[in-house]
Amino acid sequence: MVDVREAYSEAVSTGQYQMESRLLGKYDNVRVCWEDQTTRIFLRPYLESLLAEKKQDLERMRILDLGCGTGDGYYQLMTISTKDPGVCEHRINLISPEILGIYKGIDINGEMIAKARSVLTNEDKVVLCEGDFSGELPLEENEPPYDLYFTSYGTFSHLTDNQFVSLLADIARHSAKHALVVCDWIGRHSYEWQDLWAPELKADHTMDYVISYVHSRNLRRRKKLQSFPLRMMSRMEAENLIQLAARRSGTAIEIKKFFDRSIFVGRHMDTGDYNRNAQPxxxxxxxxxxxxxxxxxxxxxxxxxxxxxxxxxxxxxxxxxxxxxxxxxxxxxxxxxxxxxxxxxxxxxxxxxxxxxxxxxxxxxxxxxxxxxxxxxxxxxxxxxxxxxxxxxxxxxxxxxxxxxxxxxxxxxxxxxxx
Ligand SMILES: C[S@@+](CC[C@H](N)C(=O)[O-])C[C@H]1O[C@@H](n2cnc3c(N)ncnc32)[C@H](O)[C@@H]1O
Structure with a gap:
């Protein structure tokens, strides 16, 4: 005899039974429809050429996600579509499960890694490890090179300039004959933190960042939320640091593209924490x-x-x-x-x-x-x-x-x- 209560309790216990809205929160509509997608579209042409080479060499693609958090990068990369697929097609992913060799995610936070493991539990090409990349790649001995060294959502803003240069030089030394590196920082001159704009570009310029946008306005007012320093980066500064890393590693690092993401829709437009004139x-x-x-x-x-x-x-x-x-x-x-x-x-x-x-x-x-x-x-x-x-x-x-x-x-x- 089926117990109806048990069946519902079972459904609720999966965590998949709650109302979801994309009006707020980490996975809001702007993240899903704008930010994830902007990165995918800018990355696509470079990834396409790299994949063509891998196919030519009968090799699989190896991806390293630095600061992978809960493993969102895996989904983000695996759902990059081919360019302009016809409306009649339904298989449009650029990286097919067959061409993927490994997606390895590294994060300093054990709780994030545990969460990533629970989310990506059925993905057999996914490896997740705790590790610290501040200064060099945390790798096993003789770990083979990767084709894509990936970061997302401001992860490199956690590093000082020296740490970034050392890490990028280490990546350049570790990579094989052809690799892509995606660097992601928070922008130095976003409108959402206009109050923090400074006339001079001082090295290692950080802001005290608060993830206040995931809390209600009432809670934001009542509670002192934790802040942490994030490096605010401009293109000119990033170019200098990349050059330093190239020199240090003795390897050519070519800049293919810089792009800005979320000009008027950054998360702090809604909080107004760093711009008194910000509109939500x-x-x-x-x-x-x-x-x-x-x-x-x-x-x-x-x-x-x-x-x-x-x-x-x-x-x-x-x-x-x-x-x-x-x-x-x-x-x-x-x-x-x-x-x-x-x-x-x-x-x-x-x-x-x-x-x-x-x-x-x-x-x-x-x-x-x-x-x-x-x-x-x-x-x-x-x-x-x-x-x-x-x-x-x-x-x-x-x-x-x-x-x-x-x-x-x-x-x-x-x-x-x-x-
Ligand atoms: C802005 S989050 C991005 C997370 C994830 N990539 C995403 O798309 O949601 C930055 C991540 O970098 C991790 N992180 C910061 N410093 C790190 C370090 N030195 N080594 C490894 N991970 C680090 C944090 O724990 C956090 O999960």
Whole structure:
């Protein structure tokens, strides 16, 4: 006889039975739909060439994830898609399970490693170890080289400059004839910490970072949360450190790409902990991507406050703001001008010719989205098609306009070692 209570208790005990929302928390919509994806898209072309070589040599791909935390990097890398897969295809992962040789994750925190083990328990090519990479690679004796040395979400900001140079030199020495290194820091001049911008680039410049965004506003006010130092990195500083590591290891390290990730949607835009003028833009973008939830699009309009003495940065953020707001306003206008009875949009649809090409493309895309879906009766097209597409189009605009200078929450560098 089946006991119904037991069956439900069993389901609850798995931890998979609770309501999940991506409006808040570590795995919010911006992380899943913007940040993870931005890294995947920038990394893809370099990984594609590396994989082609591995296939040519009949070898499998070896990945080392430094500061792997709970092992999210495994999922992030294994779900990078091939470029522009056709809509009819359903197998689109660039790294197939067959081509993967090993994914090894290292973290200094034993609890993170334990959690990663419990999450990745069924993945037979995954190895997880406790280890400290501050200064050199924590490897076994004669451990074979890796093809991809990966970090994510600001992990290298835990290192001092000296530690980073030593580690990168060690990676360069350890790698075989061709390897990629993904370096990830927090950006020096993100708008979300504008109060901390300083005129001089002092070496080893850190901020006291608080993971306050995972707590409610009430708790944030009541409780003193723990902070830890994080190195805030700009492109110029990173380039110097990479050069030092190349010299120290006697190996050429080529910089393939710098990119900024999360310009107006960094997590601390919502807390305002480091910028008195920050607007909670991440919360609104999370709402754009949330199923069955409609968003007040006017809340997306950015009101950038320039900071005196930082013309170069103000110029960049103001351009970004103009493009962002123009796209949002265009979408608001499209929705207001849509006539459901005649299924037409009663406004001028062609963007003015003086706009930058990327912005014109974004505007045309949103026009087509509204034209193509506003008439649908089922499934709330505004909440479930138009708003997520506005989210993706804003993300694309960010990717097109970023300059890889350290002007966002995350600054990443893709490096290539060839011997
Ligand atoms: C920002 S988290 C990123 C975690 C994970 N990669 C992710 O995507 O969620 C940084 C991680 O680096 C780890 N870490 C910091 N310093 C370290 C060190 N010296 N050696 C090994 N791991 C370290 C931390 O424990 C933490 O899990």
């Amino acid at each position: 833009i991440r919360r609104v973008v999370n709402s754009l991507h949330e199923a069955n939830v409609r968003t007040d699009l006017a809340e997306l309009i950015i009101n950038y406050y320039p900071k005196q003495g930082f013309d170069f940065l103000n110029n960049f953020f103001e351009k970004m703001q103009m493009a962002w707001n123009t796209l949002v306003e265009h979408t608001i206008n499209l929705l207001n001008a849509y006539n459901a009875e005649s299924d037409t949009i009663e406004m001028e649809l062609t963007p003015p010719p003086y706009m930058p090409e990327k912005l014109r493309t974004a505007i045309n895309r949103m026009t087509r989205v509204v034209e193509g879906s506003a008439w649908l009766q089922a499934g709330d097209p505004r909440a479930n098609i138009i708003e997520p597409q506005l989210g993706y189009t804003l993300r694309q605009l960010e990717m097109d306009m970023q300059q890889g200078q350290g002007t966002a929450h995350g600054l990443a560098a893709i490096l290539e070692i060839k011997k």
